[in-house]
Amino acid sequence: MNSMTSPSFSGDPVAPLRREWTRHTPGQRLSRFAVWLCCVAAVVWAVRSIDIIPEFLADAPEQMADLLIRMWPPNVAHYYPEVHHALIETLHIATLGTLFCFVLAVPLALMAARNVCTIRPLNVAAQFSLVASRSVNSLVWALLFVAIFGPGAAAGVFAIAFRSVGFVGKLLSEALEETSHGPREALRAAGASWGAEMLKGVWPQVQPAFWGIALFHWDINVRESAVLGLVGAGGIGLVLDDAINFFQWDRVSIVLLAILAVVLVAEVIVTRLRSRLL
Amino acid sequence: MSATSAPPSSADAARRVAFAPNWPMRLALLALAAYAVWASSQLGLSWGRLAHGLGEGGQLLGRMVPPNFERWGLLLEGLLESLQIAVLASAVGIALSLPLGVLAARNLSPWWISGPVRAVIAVCRSLHYVIVAILFVKAIGFGALAGTAALVVASIGFIAKLFAEAIEEISMKQVEAIRATGAGVMKVLAYAVLPQVASRFIGFCLYQLDSNLRNSTLVGIVGAGGIGGTLFAAFKRFDYDFVAAILLAIIALIFLAEIISGRVRAALR
Amino acid sequence: MSATLTAAAPTANNLGNALEIRGLVKEYAAGKPVLKGIDLSVAAEGITAIIGPSGTGKSTLLRCINRLVEPTRGEIRLRGTELTGLRGKELRLARRRIGMVFQEYNLVERLTVMENVLSGRLGYVPLWRAWLRKYPEADIQRAFMLLDAVGLPEHATRRADALSGGQRQRVGIARALMQRPEILLADEPTSSLDPRTAVEVLELLARLTAAENVPVIINIHNVELAKRYARRIVGMSGGSVIFDGPPEDLRTHHLQAIYGGEDWL
Numbered sequence: 001m002n003s004m005t006s007p008s009f010s011g012d013p014v015a016p017l018r019r020e021w022t023r024h025t026p027g028q029r030l031s032r033f034a035v036w037l038c039c040v041a042a043v044v045w046a047v048r049s050i051d052i053i054p055e056f057l058a059d060a061p062e063q064m065a066d067l068l069i070r071m072w073p074p075n076v077a078h079y080y081p082e083v084h085h086a087l088i089e090t091l092h093i094a095t096l097g098t099l100f101c102f103v104l105a106v107p108l109a110l111m112a113a114r115n116v117c118t119i120r121p122l123n124v125a126a127q128f129s130l131v132a133s134r135s136v137n138s139l140v141w142a143l144l145f146v147a148i149f150g151p152g153a154a155a156g157v158f159a160i161a162f163r164s165v166g167f168v169g170k171l172l173s174e175a176l177e178e179t180s181h182g183p184r185e186a187l188r189a190a191g192a193s194w195g196a197e198m199l200k201g202v203w204p205q206v207q208p209a210f211w212g213i214a215l216f217h218w219d220i221n222v223r224e225s226a227v228l229g230l231v232g233a234g235g236i237g238l239v240l241d242d243a244i245n246f247f248q249w250d251r252v253s254i255v256l257l258a259i260l261a262v263v264l265v266a267e268v269i270v271t272r273l274r275s276r277l278l
Numbered sequence: 279m280s281a282t283s284a285p286p287s288s289a290d291a292a293r294r295v296a297f298a299p300n301w302p303m304r305l306a307l308l309a310l311a312a313y314a315v316w317a318s319s320q321l322g323l324s325w326g327r328l329a330h331g332l333g334e335g336g337q338l339l340g341r342m343v344p345p346n347f348e349r350w351g352l353l354l355e356g357l358l359e360s361l362q363i364a365v366l367a368s369a370v371g372i373a374l375s376l377p378l379g380v381l382a383a384r385n386l387s388p389w390w391i392s393g394p395v396r397a398v399i400a401v402c403r404s405l406h407y408v409i410v411a412i413l414f415v416k417a418i419g420f421g422a423l424a425g426t427a428a429l430v431v432a433s434i435g436f437i438a439k440l441f442a443e444a445i446e447e448i449s450m451k452q453v454e455a456i457r458a459t460g461a462g463v464m465k466v467l468a469y470a471v472l473p474q475v476a477s478r479f480i481g482f483c484l485y486q487l488d489s490n491l492r493n494s495t496l497v498g499i500v501g502a503g504g505i506g507g508t509l510f511a512a513f514k515r516f517d518y519d520f521v522a523a524i525l526l527a528i529i530a531l532i533f534l535a536e537i538i539s540g541r542v543r544a545a546l547r
Numbered sequence: 548m549s550a551t552l553t554a555a556a557p558t559a560n561n562l563g564n565a566l567e568i569r570g571l572v573k574e575y576a577a578g579k580p581v582l583k584g585i586d587l588s589v590a591a592e593g594i595t596a597i598i599g600p601s602g603t604g605k606s607t608l609l610r611c612i613n614r615l616v617e618p619t620r621g622e623i624r625l626r627g628t629e630l631t632g633l634r635g636k637e638l639r640l641a642r643r644r645i646g647m648v649f650q651e652y653n654l655v656e657r658l659t660v661m662e663n664v665l666s667g668r669l670g671y672v673p674l675w676r677a678w679l680r681k682y683p684e685a686d687i688q689r690a691f692m693l694l695d696a697v698g699l700p701e702h703a704t705r706r707a708d709a710l711s712g713g714q715r716q717r718v719g720i721a722r723a724l725m726q727r728p729e730i731l732l733a734d735e736p737t738s739s740l741d742p743r744t745a746v747e748v749l750e751l752l753a754r755l756t757a758a759e760n761v762p763v764i765i766n767i768h769n770v771e772l773a774k775r776y777a778r779r780i781v782g783m784s785g786g787s788v789i790f791d792g793p794p795e796d797l798r799t800h801h802l803q804a805i806y807g808g809e810d811w812l
Contacts (some may be wrong), residue, residue, distance in 0.1 A: 019687075019688070019691045020689070021661050021687050021691070021703065022680075023659075023662070023680040039369075041497070042365050043365060044367075045362070045364040045365075046361075046362040046363075046365040048424045049358075049362060050359065050362040050366060053419070053421065056421070056423055057423060058416050059418065059420075060417065060423070060427070061416040061481055063411065064414075064416040064417045064418070066417070067413065067417045090318075091319065091320055092317045092320060093321070095317065095322075096314060096317050096318065096321070099310065099314050101350070113403065131533075132529070133530070135529040135532050135533065136528075136529070137492065137493075137495070137496045139408065139496055140496070140525065140528075143499075143509075143510070143513050144338070147334075147338055147513070147518075148331050148334045148335045148338055149327065149334070152321075152322065153321040153322065153323075154321060154322065154327060154331070157321065157323065159333075159356045184364070185668075194456045198429060208364070211357070220507050220543065223404075223406055224406070226406055226409070227406045227408045227409055230408060230412070230499070230500060231510075233322070233498065240412075243342070244412060245414060253309065255395075256405070259404075259405070259406075259409070260404050260405065263404045264400075264404060265427065271544050278375050338628075348569075450658075451649065451651060451653040452653055452654070452655045452656070453647060454615055454649075454653060455647070455653035455654070455655075455719075455722075456647070456655065456666060456669065457615065457642070458613050458615060458642060458647040459642065459643060459666060459667055459668075459669045459670050459678075459722070459726055460639040460640065460641075460642035460643030460644075460669065460670025460671075460726070461639070461666070461669035461670060462636075462639055462674075464678075465669045465677045466673060466679055468656055468678050469655060469658070469662075469669065469677070471660050473655050473657040474657060476657075479589070506604055531557050
């Protein structure tokens with residue numbers, strides 16, 4: 001078959017001319033091996049020391065199937081009024097939380113953007129509070145605000161707001177830092193005040209990013225606000241927790257379907273609005 | 279806002295030419311403000327309640343300081359379990375996302391495969407991981423297994439979707455050339471598809487490992503293992519100085535992970 | 548008015564025909580055929596050039612042969628094997644007998660030159676060898692030999708996206724020959740190259756395929772190059788063959804019939 005290239009291997013007169021080819025150099029192979037070793041070691045460590053009960057694992061598919069069977073069919077009678085009102089409350093929490101988050105995020109973003117605010121300590125302080133806000137999960141924020149405001153939607157609104165400040169503020173300050181300096185200089189040269197400079201020189205440049213961030217985060221917040229009720233911060237999560245605790249699985253499934261529908265609708269709305277606005 | 283219907287002064291006219299007012303936008307903002315007021319009243323948010331909350335918040339902060347690290351053994355145990363959940367969930371999630379992402383890519387799979395797979399991925403993505411965690415806790419019992427399973431579902435929703443999108447953007451000419459050599463599906467994957475998406479895929483995986491770590495500190499709140507359970511218990515016992523210690527530890531862990539994954543990403547580039 | 552000269556085609560050859568196409572029709576949209584019943588026999592050696600205006604179905608014709616495009620009707624025989632209707636493993640076994648060189652090279656840009664050349668063996672090697680890049684020693688030596696032949700021996704470990712257009716097409720030729728094809732299809736192999744590189748690449752293609760006894764069907768826009776390298780010219784227009792004969796028989800009136808108009812000549 002290979003008449004042109006290699007005659008037989010033994011006693012090959014061109015053996016010294018033979019060239020080696022491997023995909024990686026020895027160094028590359030060593031580093032790839034090291035990376036794989038690390039990954040495998042991490043997984044092995046996790047599997048060996050994690051508290052997994054084999055009987056539970058073996059039982060899992062059966063139990064899941066059982067759960068799904070008990071969920072079907074969803075009981076539509078549970079939807080109105082309880083689930084419906086909880087759903088509306090969830091949407092209110094998400095929207096108000098997003099609005100409130102922007103009230104907090106805009107000043108923080110202005111302080112964090114190094115080309116807008118030239119006072120270094122303020123920069124650092126703003127950056128730090130944004131990082132702190134991001135590092136604490138919305139459910140943890142909800143726990144804190146439930147401790148402050150007591151159970152209810154108020155805690156949910158604040159949890160959503162304080163959680164998203166970190167992300168929104170970071171994105172906004174990045175957008176601010178990317179603006180070009182020209183328009184601001186021109187306005188300043190014309191004697192505009194700081195406010196006018198921001199409104200007419202900076203705002204038009206960050207406006208598309210601003211709306212994009214707002215829509216994106218409203219979408220995320222709708223998802224997040226659906227679970228806040230689990231720790232008592234209002235919304236549909238409360239109903240879900242209730243239904244699960246009472247083992248009313250046909251009620252659980254209607255709540256899940258409602259959440260799924262709202263999340264999907266929110267995503268569609270955001271995609272539509274975004275393509276129209278941007 | 280001058281309420282005059284008289285013809286505008288020349289200065290007004292000049293301003294109008296310079297910056298035409300965007301009426302739809304102003305109306306939309308006004309509507310948004312009105313909505314905010316109305317919705318606040320619906321949810322029972324008032325200034326009085328806010329003021330009261332502020333006082334409570336001050337007290338809470340007072341009880342959180344100084345953080346109490348006395349029970350550091352419990353803390354470390356919880357953190358390690360969270361880390362294990364994150365590693366395991368990422369590994370399984372990535373392993374499952376690879377085939378699912380290929381099956382969901384509309385340029386490689388026929389519609390009757392990609393359609394259902396995309397639907398499964400969409401459901402995985404739409405359900406919040408805490409809700410999934412609750413369901414798993416109810417189905418397979420308390421503990422790290424439920425948390426791992428929930429985060430596997432979340433990982434699939436994220437990685438498989440992005441992976442499918444990345445595959446849909448590849449150059450089909452390279453696929454065509456490899457197909458023309460007589461290569462079957464698996465060889466086409468190895469030679470024409472994976473080389474084009476590998477580096478992006480690794481990026482997605484690193485990002486997901488990062489977010490799995492964040493989320494694994496939380497699933498314990500619903501009994502699915504990790505530091506979240508310790509946190510929730512401390513909250514219930516009003517142990518606020520221990521709560522502060524746990525929060526600081528979580529923030530430190532996440533911060534560390536962010537730095538490491540940032541380094542790895544920079545090294546890959 | 549089209550003058551068809553099928554009789555003059557040098558198909559009568561002691562080697563027999565490598566490829567027989569009978570009544571090939573391709574419709575992308577029902578009722579609008581791009582290929583309107585092509586009949587073509589290709590000898591087992593030498594270069595056959597297909598010329599014709601853009602959009603006349605030359606590329607579709609080539610892609611029907613290795614079934615990258617599914618023909619609507621007709622027969623395609625590669626040394627007696629009927630290619631239409633093959634599925635799965637049989638189709639892959641047929642494809643590995645047909646090499647292809649593409650207009651835009653279609654190298655896998657993020658793989659090395661060597662991996663691209665070796666990918667010509669994908670139809671032969673088992674899956675595990677392909678995934679692990681553990682090709683048989685003979686394949687690797689042949690790949691080096693082909694890289695020598697196309698003049699890129701020291702580029703074996705470079706990534707394909709680091710090469711120039713001419714270099715990439717040379718790798719493309721090496722990849723196609725790596726298959727040890729029974730026929731080689733070249734779809735506008737020089738259209739993306741500058742004139743000088745185009746001649747060099749075509750020269751290389753002609754030399755290597757002659758050395759390995761591989762017949763070539765080449766789609767080409769440049770009539771002069773076609774006349775220089777092909778032993779047979781097939782002129783297509785509007786989805787049909789309207790000239791078929793040796794280059795020296797190709798006259799101005801044929802070109803007018805193929806490309807339409809006369810001002811450009």
